[in-house]
Amino acid sequence: MERVKPYVTEEQVRAAKEVNTLAFLLRHQPERFKRVGRTEYAHCGHDSLKVSVNGKWNWHSRGVGGTTAVQYLIKVEGYDFVRAVQIVCADAPFLSSPPVTEEKNSGFALPPRGDNFKAYQYLAGRGVCDEVLAFCFHTGRVYGTNRRTAEREYTNCVFVGFDESGNPVHAGLRGTQGFFRGNVTGSDKRHPFCIPAEKEGASTLALYESPIDAMSDASLRIRRGAAWREQHYxxxxxxxxxxxxxxxxxxxxxxxxxICTDNDKAGREHAARLEEEYAARGYLVESCIPHGVKDYNELLQKELSRERGTER
Structure with missing residues (x-):
């Protein structure tokens, strides 16, 4: 069957151009940017990459810049135009102006519990196996929440992080439709989502960029007959x-x-930094970046497609 070439409409292009660059990045990559002035943020890994509240951005050391989130995804992240518009357009109703105000010490509260079935269905559709899902939902590490707008209702997956005392202190959100993702206000960035090893004294810690990648690797280990909770995720x-x-x-x-970061430039560079840092401190460091795919969820889905005989 001939594959349909992806495209975007003029309306989508116009909507994507209205999305503020900084608002988009703080929603999707909050850990990668730090405030460096009243109206400016800098990339944590590239100090010369600056983004202003008015949407303009400039990567001074590379000599590239722009005024839209679409241009950022193309010039910095390497997406093609159509894919960049699709990603940004998914946020268009929510991010037409930057959410930059004076920082306050906001309290943290978990989102209200909503439709667990849709959240479970979404993650199962991404290939995460029932055993991993059952553990995460049963222990309160994952659940569904609903968000209503004037036009429709959305379901988000909530990925909960706990502190050393077992208190929920962090919540990451992932939409079951589109590309929405972000953190709940007041989340403690020291304690994001984690699947602990069965034994507290386990010697292996696996590191991922997202909860879904962690759950995907756990699913892969189960499928291959490994004792999946011998390590921390x-x-x-x-x-x-x-x-x-x-x-x-x-x-x-x-x-x-x-180190199980994404197989892209940022992921590989970060993996190299982690390997250098922690090997020097005496840790055994193993680079486990997936080959031939972007991340562990893509690796899982590729393996499932191969089994079904539907891999392209």
Missing amino acids: LSLDGLSMLPIETFLKSHPGVTHLR
């Missing part, structure tokens, strides 16, 4: 080192780090 909520430092401080038995 920690989402870095992007590419932050803060969760790693926090986890290692409270789990001194960890001696082995598996």
Whole structure:
């Protein structure tokens, strides 16, 4: 069957152009940007990459810049025009102006519980196996919440992070439709989503960019007959080192780090930094970036497609 070439409408292009660059990035990549002035943010891994509240951005060391989120995805992330518009357009109703105000110490509260079935169905559709889903939903690490607008109702997956005392202190959101993702206001970035090993003193900690990647690798291990809870699974909520430092401080038995970041430029560069940093501190560091795919969820889905005989 001939594949239909993806396209976008003029209306989608117009809508995507209205999305503020900074608002988009703070929603999708909050861990990658830090405030460096009243009206400006900088990329945590590339200090010369600056984004202003008015939507303009400039990567000074590379000599590239722009005024829209679409241009950012094309020039910085490497997406083609159609895919960039599709990604940004999904946020168009919500991000037409930047959510930049004076920072306050906001309290944290978990979103109200909503439609668990849709959240479960979404994650199962991404290939996550029933055993992993059952554990995460049963322990309160994952659940569904609903968000209503004037036009429709949306369901989000909530990925909960707990502190050392077992209190929920972080919540990441992932829409079951479109590309929405973000963190609940007041989330403690030291404690994002984690699936603990069955034994507290387990020696291996695996690191991922997102909860779904962590759950996908756990599913792959089950499918291959491995004891999936012999290791800890920690989402870095992007590419932050803060969760790693926090986890290692409270789990001194960890001696082995598996780096499972995305197979893209940012993921590979971050993996190299982590390997250098923690190997120098005496940890056994293993690079486990997936080959031939972007991330562990894509690897899982590719394996499932191969089994079904539907891989393209």
